[in-house]
Amino acid sequence: MADAERLIRLLDATAGGDQRAFRDLYDSSSAHLFGLLVRMLKRRDWAEEALQDCYLKIWQKADSYAPEKGAPLTWLMTVARYRALDLLRQKRPEVELPDESEAAPMTFADEDSAIDPESGAIAQEGVGRLSDCMQDLQDEQRRSVLLAYYEGYTHQELAQVLNAPLGTVKSWVRRGLQRLRECLGQ
Amino acid sequence: MKIEEAKLKQVLAAEYVLGTLRGGARRRFLGLLKTRTDLQAEVRYWESRLAALQAGFKPEAPRAVVWAEIDRRINAVTVTPLKPATAGSTGALQFWRAWAGVATAASAILALALYRQANLPPPAPQIVRVEVPVAQPLPYVAMLQPEGADAKWMVSVSPERKLIKVAATGGYSLPSSECLELWVIGDDGKPSSLGVLPMDGEGQMAMPRGLNMPAKPVLAVSKEPIGGSPTGLPTGPVILAAPALRAS
Numbered sequence: 001m002a003d004a005e006r007l008i009r010l011l012d013a014t015a016g017g018d019q020r021a022f023r024d025l026y027d028s029s030s031a032h033l034f035g036l037l038v039r040m041l042k043r044r045d046w047a048e049e050a051l052q053d054c055y056l057k058i059w060q061k062a063d064s065y066a067p068e069k070g071a072p073l074t075w076l077m078t079v080a081r082y083r084a085l086d087l088l089r090q091k092r093p094e095v096e097l098p099d100e101s102e103a104a105p106m107t108f109a110d111e112d113s114a115i116d117p118e119s120g121a122i123a124q125e126g127v128g129r130l131s132d133c134m135q136d137l138q139d140e141q142r143r144s145v146l147l148a149y150y151e152g153y154t155h156q157e158l159a160q161v162l163n164a165p166l167g168t169v170k171s172w173v174r175r176g177l178q179r180l181r182e183c184l185g186q
Numbered sequence: 187m188k189i190e191e192a193k194l195k196q197v198l199a200a201e202y203v204l205g206t207l208r209g210g211a212r213r214r215f216l217g218l219l220k221t222r223t224d225l226q227a228e229v230r231y232w233e234s235r236l237a238a239l240q241a242g243f244k245p246e247a248p249r250a251v252v253w254a255e256i257d258r259r260i261n262a263v264t265v266t267p268l269k270p271a272t273a274g275s276t277g278a279l280q281f282w283r284a285w286a287g288v289a290t291a292a293s294a295i296l297a298l299a300l301y302r303q304a305n306l307p308p309p310a311p312q313i314v315r316v317e318v319p320v321a322q323p324l325p326y327v328a329m330l331q332p333e334g335a336d337a338k339w340m341v342s343v344s345p346e347r348k349l350i351k352v353a354a355t356g357g358y359s360l361p362s363s364e365c366l367e368l369w370v371i372g373d374d375g376k377p378s379s380l381g382v383l384p385m386d387g388e389g390q391m392a393m394p395r396g397l398n399m400p401a402k403p404v405l406a407v408s409k410e411p412i413g414g415s416p417t418g419l420p421t422g423p424v425i426l427a428a429p430a431l432r433a434s
Contacts, residue, residue: 015395015396016392016395017348017349017392017393017395019260019261022260023253023257026253026256030247030248030252030253031245031246031247031248032240032243032245034245034246034247034248034252035243035244035245035246036240036243038246039243039244047248048248048249048251048252051248051252052252052255052256052259055256056256056259056260056346059256059260059348060345060346060348063395063396069230070233070234070237071237073240074234074237074240077237077240077243078233078237081205081240085205088205089208130235130236130238130239131238145204146239148204148205148206149204149205149236149239150239150242150243152205153206154205154206154208155206155208158206173201173204173206174197174201177196177197177200177201177204178193178196178197180200180235181196181197181200184235
């Protein structure tokens with residue numbers, strides 16, 4: 001894992017147009033981003049293309065990083081993960097299904113929870129607690145959430161991989177996330 | 187959309203970050219996300235919580251060719267950094283002074299004056315299109331030509347390469363205590379300094395950090411005390427304004 005303070009310095013210098021710092025930043029972080037992209041995109045040529053896109057974006061948008069937003073490597077990998085999701089949408093476009101959020105609103109359990117998502121203290125604690133909360137999920141819920149996170153699977157792909165009806169899979173994902181939210185937000 | 191429901195909001199944000207929100211639902215969520223700070227906070231919440239899973243990705247070194255392509259795309263032409271001129275030095279770069287910082291506040295009166303100047307029909311500065319042999323996209327370009335002088339500045343701004351280039355020709359008479367400062371006027375009418383214009387020769391300079399090019403950039407030049415505006419905003423008369431066009 002690259003040293004966070006060093007990455008913050010390199011990002012800061014990159015924001016100022018320092019190409020040598022940008023090269024150092026790339027050398028220190030690209031393997032992490034590339035590992036993510038290869039896993040999610042499955043194809044090395046797509047992953048290489050995506051890695052270029054990511055670093056061009058980082059070169060242009062380095063000034064939008066602020067240490068308050070989290071660890072620098074987390075920020076860089078978040079850029080990569082969104083890029084991978086974008087490419088998966090373009091390259092594996094799914095058939096548009098009737099949109100459930102318009103026709104029949106998603107339904108939820110009734111619990112009231114007063115959660116303040118902007119509380120930095122809660123957010124910090126939550127990161128450390130994620131794996132505990134994951135263990136609290138039902139197996140199918142946990143597997144769905146993790147497959148979506150690591151493989152970028154859509155609901156349809158999850159249904160195929162898990163050999164379950166689409167509606168069931170959607171509810172595994174949704175309820176898994178709701179439970180995580182309840183567990184993490186407490 | 188019944189997005190007011192707190193739990194629906196949470197789960198939509200979660201599915202967006204996870205990547206399972208697709209199609210029309212995703213597009214509508216993105217539309218709302220632009221303005222809704224509560225949704226932005228939910229997205230940040232999930233980004234930071236799920237980030238713990240990032241440790242599960244196995245690092246893998248990319249081939250060297252990937253960096254080579256990134257380098258080529260940000261830097262298609264060799265950049266020769268300009269050294270700040272020192273007082274009393276001679277040569278073409280003598281007038282390429284230290285560049286001023288980015289303006290952060292606005293002057294409504296100035297913006298209005300600039301806007302009117304930018305929209306004056308016949309004496310408006312001449313705009314040229316330039317073929318530049320570099321990788322796409324091409325820079326914004328403007329030819330700045332004040333009235334009543336034969337001075338011309340060819341300015342190109344390349345946000346992708348964070349680079350501003352200026353080539354000055356002709357002459358412009360100015361007291362030795364003054365300089366000309368280049369500004370870009372944002373879509374909101376706010377000027378941001380791009381730096382001090384050279385009085386002759388050519389130079390290039392990194393774009394001031396944090397500066398985003400507006401959708402329809404207008405460049406303007408004002409007279410300032412030597413070294414540039416002390417306030418970060420134009421303080422002297424504006425001698426010209428012209429739109430910068432992106433060659434395509």
